[in-house]
Structures are given as C-alpha cells and as structure tokens.
Amino acid sequence: xxxxxxxxxxxxxxxxxxxxxxxxxxxxxxxxxxxxxxxxxxxxxxxxxxxxxxxxxxxxxxxxxxxxxxxxxxxxxxxxxxxxxxxxxxxxxxxxxxxxxxxxxxxxxxxxxxxxxxxxxxxxxxxxxxxxxxxxxxxxxxxxxxxxxxxxxxxxxxxxxxxxxxxxxxxxxxxxxxxxxxxxxxxxxxxxxxxxxxxxxxxxxxxxxxxxxxxxxxxxxxxxxxxxxxxxxxxxxxxxxxxxxxxxxxxxxxxxxxxxxxxxxxxxxxxxxxxxxxxxxxxxxxxxxxxxxxxxxxxxxxxxxxxxxxxxxxxxxxxxxxxxxxxxxxxxxxxxx
Amino acid sequence: xxxxxxxxxxxxxxxxxxxxxxxxxxxxxxxxxxxxxxxxxxxxxxxxxxxxxxxxxxxxxxxxxxxxxxxxxxxxxxxxxxxxxxxxxxxxxxxxxxxxxxxxxxxxxxxxxxxxxxxxxxxxxxxxxxxxxxxxxxxxxxxxxxxxxxxxxxxxxxxxxxxxxxxxxxxxxxxxxxxxxxxxxxxxxxxxxxxxxxxxxxxxxxxxxxxxxxxxxxxxxxxxxxxxxxxxxxxxxxxxxxxxxxxxxxxxxxxxxxxxxxxxxxxxxxxxxxxxxxxxxxxxxxxxxxxxxxxxxxxxxxxxxxxxxxxxxxxxxxxxxxxxxxxxxxxxxxxxx
Numbered sequence: 013x014x015x016x017x018x019x020x021x022x023x024x025x026x027x028x029x030x031x032x033x034x035x036x037x038x039x040x041x042x043x044x045x046x047x048x049x050x051x052x053x054x055x056x057x058x059x060x061x062x063x064x065x066x067x068x069x070x071x072x073x074x075x076x077x078x079x080x081x082x083x084x085x086x087x088x089x090x091x092x093x094x095x096x097x098x099x100x101x102x103x104x105x106x107x108x109x110x111x112x113x114x115x116x117x118x119x120x121x122x123x124x125x126x127x128x129x130x131x132x133x134x135x136x137x138x139x140x141x142x143x144x145x146x147x148x149x150x151x152x153x154x155x156x157x158x159x160x161x162x163x164x165x166x167x168x169x170x171x172x173x174x175x176x177x178x179x180x181x182x183x184x185x186x187x188x189x190x191x192x193x194x195x196x197x198x199x200x201x202x203x204x205x206x207x208x209x210x211x212x213x214x215x216x217x218x219x220x221x222x223x224x225x226x227x228x229x230x231x232x233x234x235x236x237x238x239x240x241x242x243x244x245x246x247x248x249x250x251x252x253x254x255x256x257x258x259x260x261x262x263x264x265x266x267x268x269x270x271x272x273x274x275x276x277x278x279x280x281x282x283x284x285x286x287x288x289x290x291x292x293x294x295x296x297x298x299x300x301x302x303x304x305x306x307x308x309x310x311x312x313x314x315x316x317x318x319x320x321x322x323x324x325x326x327x328x329x330x331x332x333x334x335x336x337x338x339x340x341x342x343x344x345x346x347x348x349x
Numbered sequence: 350x351x352x353x354x355x356x357x358x359x360x361x362x363x364x365x366x367x368x369x370x371x372x373x374x375x376x377x378x379x380x381x382x383x384x385x386x387x388x389x390x391x392x393x394x395x396x397x398x399x400x401x402x403x404x405x406x407x408x409x410x411x412x413x414x415x416x417x418x419x420x421x422x423x424x425x426x427x428x429x430x431x432x433x434x435x436x437x438x439x440x441x442x443x444x445x446x447x448x449x450x451x452x453x454x455x456x457x458x459x460x461x462x463x464x465x466x467x468x469x470x471x472x473x474x475x476x477x478x479x480x481x482x483x484x485x486x487x488x489x490x491x492x493x494x495x496x497x498x499x500x501x502x503x504x505x506x507x508x509x510x511x512x513x514x515x516x517x518x519x520x521x522x523x524x525x526x527x528x529x530x531x532x533x534x535x536x537x538x539x540x541x542x543x544x545x546x547x548x549x550x551x552x553x554x555x556x557x558x559x560x561x562x563x564x565x566x567x568x569x570x571x572x573x574x575x576x577x578x579x580x581x582x583x584x585x586x587x588x589x590x591x592x593x594x595x596x597x598x599x600x601x602x603x604x605x606x607x608x609x610x611x612x613x614x615x616x617x618x619x620x621x622x623x624x625x626x627x628x629x630x631x632x633x634x635x636x637x638x639x640x641x642x643x644x645x646x647x648x649x650x651x652x653x654x655x656x657x658x659x660x661x662x663x664x665x666x667x668x669x670x671x672x673x674x675x676x677x678x679x680x681x682x683x684x685x686x
Contacts, residue, residue, distance in 0.1 A: 025450075064480050140378070155399075
C-alpha cells in the first residue's frame with residue numbers, strides 16, 4: 013500500500029523533529045518507557061537493562077575519520093555508556109545487526125567486529141549474536157544488555173538543591189573530530205601534545221564510565237536514600253542537562269566559571285559551544301545531593317560540579333551569572349538525513 | 350581510514366556469501382554462539398533468550414506488497430518466531446531501531462509501530478524502546494527477548510531415528526506474495542477462496558508458534574529426556590532441515606508423499622519449490638523421538654511428519670524414494686543487495 017503523495021508531503025520526519033517523534037511514538041509503549049536511555053527487563057530475581065542504538069554511515073561515522081575498528085569500538089562504547097548511565101554494573105553483552113552493500117570489503121566488516129570485541133574485552137560482556145543483511149548504506153544496530161546494580165538511574169529523579177556533576181571533561185570528542193578533519197588551524201590555536209592525543213583518543217575510543225558508576229554506588233552516605241538522576245552526554249552536555257530537567261520537571265543553573273573543559277584547552281577555541289554541544293563525550297551527567305556528590309568528585313580527577321538544580325518547575329537551563337538561558341545554538345543533531 | 354581499492358576489490362561480501370560470513374564472524378563470539386537463532390542471557394535464576402533481526406526496504410519488504418502495519422507485524426512476528434523456535438514460552442518484548450530518510454511520511458512510521466504493537470498484544474510482551482535515525486533507506490532492526498521454558502531448543506540436538514515434524518503447511522507465504530504481485534495466472538491455476546485468503550494472511554500476518562511450543566512441552570512422554578532439536582522455517586523449509594543436519598552432524602530424508610502443503614494447493618503450482626524454498630513460513634521445524642512427535646501431531650491440525658533423521662553423519666538431505674539429494678534450487682536468499 014503506497015501512501016498517497018499528499019500525505020508524504022504534509023508531515024514527514026524532517027518536519028516533526030526528534031522530540032516530537034519520540035512523543036508520538038510513546039503511545040505505543042507503557043508510560044515512561046521512552047523516558048530513559050534503557051528499558052528494564054525482569055529476569056527472575058535480577059533486573060537487566062537493555063538499550064538499542066543505531067549507527068549509520070555518513071551520519072554517525074565516516075571512512076575519512078574512522079577506521080572500521082573505531083566504528084566497532086564506538087558502537088559498543090555508545091551502548092555500554094547508556095547502560096552505565098542507567099545503573100548497569102555488569103554488562104552481559106550485545107547483539108549486532110549489520111547492514112552493508114554487497115561490495116563492502118570483508119576487511120571492513122572484520123575490523124568492525126575487532127573493535128566491538130576489543131570494547132567488550134575491556135568493559136565486560138560477550139558478542140551474543142545478531143544478523144547481517146544487504147542494503148544501500150552501511151549501518152550498525154547494537155542492542156546491549158547488562159545487570160543493574162542497586163541504583164537504577166532515571167532521568168526523572170532530579171530535585172531542587174541537587175548538584176549537577178559530570179564524570180569528566182566535555183568537548184574533547186568534538187575537538188578530536190575537528191583535528192582529524194583538519195578543521196583546527198594549529199597556527200592560531202595552541203593545542204598541546206597531551207590535549208591533542210586526549211581529544212583524538214576520546215573521539216576514536218570513548219570509554220563507558222562503569223568505574224565512575226561503581227564509585228557512585230560505593231560512596232553513597234548511609235543516611236541518604238538511593239535517589240539520583242542520571243544520563244550520559246552522548247548527545248551533548250547541555251542536551252543531557254535539558255533532558256534531566258525536562259524529565260524531572262526541574263530547572264538548572266550552570267556555572268560559567270566551571271565549564272568542564274580538558275586541561276590546556278585554548279582560550280579562543282569554541283570553549284562554550286563544543287563543551288556544551290560538541291556531543292559524543294559519553295560522560296556521566298548526574299543530579300544528586302551535595303553530600304553524595306562531594307565524596308564522588310574527590311575520588312578521581314576530571315569529576316566536577318557544573319551547576320545545580322534550582323527549582324522544581326521546568327524553566328530550562330540558565331547561567332548562574334545572570335546571562336540568561338543557556339543557548340542550544342549549534343546543538344548536536346542525532347536525527348538528520 | 351579508507352581501505353585501499355585493491356582490498357575492496359579482492360574480497361567483498363558478495364563473494365563470501367552468508368555461510369562463510371557467519372563462519373568468519375564466529376571467532377568473535379564464544380564457541381557455538383552463532384549456531385542458533387537466539388542467544389541465552391542469564392538473569393538471576395531465569396534464562397532469557399535474545400534475538401536480533403534486520404528488515405531492509407527492497408530486500409525484506411516493499412511498499413507495493415506490504416502496508417506499514419504489515420511491515421511492523423512481520424518484523425515482530427519474525428523475531429518472536431525465532432524465540433518460540435528456541436524455547437521461549439513468554440515473550441518480554443522488543444526494542445526497535447528505525448532508520449528512515451527525512452522525507453519518510455509520519456503515517457508510515459506510525460503504521461509500522463501499530464503493526465509491532467498489534468503483534469505484541471496478540472503474542473505478549475511490550476515495546477521496550479529503541480532508537481530512530483536518518484538514512485538513505487528504510488530499515489528496521491528488531492531485538493526481541495523472552496523467558497525460556499524448560500526446554501531450550503538448539504539446532505544441534507537432532508539424532509538418527511528422530512522424526513522431522515512441522516507445525517504447519519509451507520509455501521503459503523510465498524503463494525501470498527505471488528498473489529499480491531499478480532504473478533499467479535488464476536485462469537490456469539485454481540486457487541480456491543480459502544487458500545487465497547490463507548496465503549495472503551500468512552504473508553502479511555505470520556504467527557509465531559508459541560502454542561505449538563507449549564503443546565510440545567506439555568506432551569513430552571515422562572520417560573524421555575528433554576532433548577529435541579528445533580528451528581523455524583523463516584529461511585525456507587529445506588534450509589531449516591539443512592541447518593538442523595549441519596549443526597547436528599546428521600543426515601535427513603524427506604518423504605515426497607507428505608510434503609506439508611496447505612489443503613487445496615493446485616497440482617501444478619510450484620508445489621515442491623515453494624513448499625521447500627518459499628521462505629518466511631515461520632513454522633516450527635523439529636527433530637525429536639517418534640514417541641514424543643506423535644502426541645504433538647495429534648493435538649492440532651496442520652502439524653505433520655515430513656521425514657526423519659537417518660544417520661549420525663552429515664550427508665545432506667535426501668528424498669526417501671531414492672530420487673537423491675533434495676535440491677536447493679531457487680533457495681530463499683537472505684543476503685542480497
């Protein structure tokens with residue numbers, strides 16, 4: 013049954029946008045099911061969390077900046093990051109759906125699986141199986157699964173008075189991409205050797221933050237309940253804070269003096285925009301009481317406070333110095349074609 | 350890192366074929382992991398089975414023969430069928446990865462989710478979440494999950510002396526496709542009203558065989574162990590028997606007088622080829638002792654014996670009347686582009 017051309021013209025995915033698409037699709041699932049990055053599956057006396065991500069050639073990866081091994085690593089890491097940001101302490105593994113044109117070289121496929129396997133060896137879990145088929149465009153569909161620890165992190169658990177904290181610096185992945193593409197004029201921006209290497213590593217080999225989650229579980233003050241909100245910054249730091257606010261019905265304030273940038277970041281190099289909207293940083297972004305946040309920050313370098321949840325009413329994300337709303341200009345886009 | 354053109358020329362997926370591709374990929378997973386349609390995940394004291402399938406526009410579905418609702422239903426049914434054929438008695442649900450060009454009409458996406466939801470309402474389980482992204486071609490990646498009953502069906506458990514049995518007739522889905530495409534000349538082939546409707550229904554709304562599995566569990570003779578081999582006939586009946594033989598290291602004999610065709614199938618209408626290689630029938634294909642097979646067959650119409658496992662050495666699939674090897678001519682192809 014082909015749809016009439018008029019219907020195709022009036023309301024296509026381009027017009028709807030991602031948020032509206034998710035809103036419309038949510039009627040097909042139990043309430044709140046689409047509100048987090050992962051879904052819970054009850055396995056006997058155990059809770060498993062499950063997550064699916066798609067990576068499409070030309071949208072999420074490109075042969076010019078990404079080796080097949082890195083495509084595989086990033087695909088696994090992106091999924092495992094969603095699990096870590098939802099409370100998974102022990103990954104079980106993942107399934108792989110691979111679409112590729114018939115002319116795709118075997119070495120590319122092999123490289124992708126090498127990258128997937130390397131990420132699983134590093135972080136735990138097995139390749140559980142999957143499916144392969146032909147198509148016009150290379151595409152990976154990864155579904156990862158893991159055992160949830162004592163705290164399931166939801167987006168909708170932020171409360172006024174919470175600190176907003178992150179597990180590491182932001183903007184590195186975007187800087188790495190820019191360096192790989194030759195977009196940064198190194199005569200005008202002094203990117204030191206350490207920052208250069210860190211940025212490219214963060215772009216090519218991002219790490220899911222299971223260690224940061226385990227520390228979080230271990231350092232909870234005994235008198236506090238198991239209540240914290242969390243997500244990862246795969247779609248950009250600002251977006252993750254907006255998501256926490258939107259889901260929790262809260263507002264947030266970011267401190268412009270504590271932007272979580274990597275050490276040595278050049279003064280004039282897209283500080284704010286890449287830190288807030290660079291995307292694909294895969295750090296934990298948490299909202300929790302200061303008494304819990306402080307010991308967690310103290311346990312490892314890179315962790316820091318970036319702001320706070322101000323009120324239990326959603327009025328968006330503002331700067332703490334009165335500059336007004338934090339801009340979504342140049343926001344990281346997932347839905348494009 | 351772009352691959353050198355020479356590497357791309359020498360060994361591409363088209364040359365390898367599906368079996369060789371799976372063989373090569375199996376080194377990335379635990380032994381035997383790729384031998385079944387599903388993988389096991391331990392959830393506390395419970396075993397969950399998981400399965401991923403891809404459906405690509407132009408390969409697995411087309412607007413000319415398949416409404417968006419049917420695309421969704423078939424995607425869910427194909428995955429649930431793999432679960433049923435592996436021993437899942439209770440589906441948990443599925444995740445959906447949807448790739449679609451930006452010009453895709455919302456009504457198509459909505460229709461797909463309506464079909465997915467309808468199949469889940471009919472057979473159990475929930476929509477667990479997923480991901481949406483842009484791409485050149487419409488594509489669905491479905492990962493389904495369910496609770497395994499007391500018998501996990503593997504492909505590698507067939508033994509000489511077993512009967513080969515099926516849960517229903519074969520070739521119907523292929524006939525339905527031919528009728529929808531107008532490929533059957535109804536002046537030369539008498540397709541009665543009932544067969545016509547059944548064929549189109551089987552093509553558009555195939556059913557995973559959870560009821561047949563539940564009957565199988567209920568009718569096991571007490572003195573037999575929990576040992577049976579199984580798969581579904583999604584890639585064609587012959588292919589499923591070949592898979593059982595290959596995995597079990599057995600040979601099989603099919604009885605040409607008991608081809609599992611639907612009642613009223615016209616004498617001259619591709620009887621053998623569509624029954625054996627039509628594909629997408631989604632029936633259970635089981636290998637088990639006759640004492641267990643007989644009560645199962647007796648419990649519902651459509652179930653029947655199609656042949657037997659002859660020896661514990663893999664010499665392929667033969668006709669029982671001495672005609673020799675059962676031909677794979679016109680075999681159902683999954684990997685194409």
